[in-house]
Amino acid sequence: MDPQLTSLIVPPEEVAHIDECLARLVDDTGGNYALLLDKSGQVIASNGDGNRQDTTALGALIAGSFASSQQIAKLLREKDFRMLLQQGVRENLFIALIEDQWILTIIFNKGTHIGLVKVLTKKATEELASVLERVRKQRQTRDEVLGSNFRTSMEDTIDLLFRD
Amino acid sequence: MAIINVGVREIHCKIVYYGPGMCGKTSNLQYIHSQVPREAKGDLLSIATETERTLFFDFLPLDLGKVRGFSTRFHLYTVPGQVLYERTRVAVLNGADGVVFVADSQRDKLQEDIKSLQELARNITRQNKKFSEFPIVLQYNKRDIPNALPVPVMDKYLNPLHWQRYDAVATTGVGVFDTLKAISKLVISKL
Structure with missing residues (x-):
């Protein structure tokens, strides 16, 4: 089947693995917040301080800036940039790519050493890469997960909501 | 995906x-944002130049509730339309599940429409997706202007794959x- 005709179905047990992995990363680094995004900018999971505003917009912007850096890499004839660091006055962002599909982001402050973040993020990306591999291999179909009437219900909702 | x-x-x-520069992509999102109920939308985020041209993208999250x-x-995202931003468009297109191609109906914009559509085909194919099977809807925008190209002419050049196609005036909705x-x-x- 063509790639655009398939969705990435993340089963509950893998979501639990992802949550665990993000929680460990935040704990072990002393970071503030960890986010797992799809390269399309959608947030798959997050962990850390609960006061983050607008995770959705954050996901879109991080994925956008990462995708943009990939284009810079191409212009420089690099294969890609695997990691990105953005330094702020209060907080820093460390962004790492997982198998060209997911993006792991950790937000941390001055109390956390960047070296530690790099090492532990690398470990977390390896772990998440195996989760991704299992997710890609799993064989549940859309209808098994959503039920066969989902599409009709969805179309009704679209008609109801998307109007002047 | x-x-x-x-x-x-x-x-x-x-x-x-x-779609090409100034064809009305951002106007589409602005209109949607103005009409969708508050509980179903997030903020419309725009990364634009001082002159309100899209520099990176516009972003509008819509929440359809529980189904x-x-x-x-x-x-929803828009790409920057200006020719020079092709790499940025590639970045925004990353992981898209569907595309609305907004074509400008002005007579002297047909060439830009065609070029932009060709570029889209190239960029979708580069993502290892089959362009002919990719979910695309066509919008012929600015139908209210006096020199708008007749729809059959636009169809001939822009819609050989017979996508669903809609006439639009995005600024008025x-x-x-x-x-x-x-x-x-x-x-x-x-x-």
């Missing part, structure tokens, strides 16, 4: 508005929701 997150029972889809137990979210409905349903049908 859409994501069905069974753990938290969420579905995410990404829709990108593509059969799943929270469903559509994320004509055809905007018809287009959005069509692409949303198309994307859902391919989940």
Whole structure:
């Protein structure tokens, strides 16, 4: 089947693995917040301080800036940039790519050493890469997960909501 | 690729508005943002130049609420239309589940429409997706202007694949929701 005709179905047990992995990363680094995004900018999971505003917009912007850096890499004839660091006055962002599909982001402050973040993020990306591999291999179909009437219900909702 | 997150029972889809500069992509999102109920939308985020031209993208998250137990979210993006930003368009197109191609109906813009559509085909193919099977809806915008090209002429050059096509005046909202409905349903049908 063509790639655009398939969705990435993340089963509950893998979501639990992802949550665990993000929680460990935040704990072990002393970071503030960890986010797992799809390269399309959608947030798959997050962990850390609960006061983050607008995770959705954050996901879109991080994925956008990462995708943009990939284009810079191409212009420089690099294969890609695997990691990105953005330094702020209060907080820093460390962004790492997982198998060209997911993006792991950790937000941390001055109390956390960047070296530690790099090492532990690398470990977390390896772990998440195996989760991704299992997710890609799993064989549940859309209808098994959503039920066969989902599409009709969805179309009704679209008609109801998307109007002047 | 859409994501069905069974753990938290969420579905995410990404829709990108593509087309040449000044064709009305941002106007589409602005109109949608102005009309959708508050509880169903997030803020419209625009990364634009001082002159309000899109520099990176516009982003509008829409939350359709729970459908059969799943929270469903559509994320709408626009690309910057100006020719020089092709690499940025590639970045925004990354992982899109569907595209609205907004064509400018002005007679002297046909060439730009054609070039932009060719570029879209190239960029979709580069993502290892089959362009002929990719979910696309066409919008002929600015139908209200006096020198608008006749629809059959635009069809001839822009719609050889017979996508669903809608006439629109994005600034006043004509055809905007018809287009959005069509692409949303198309994307859902391919989940």
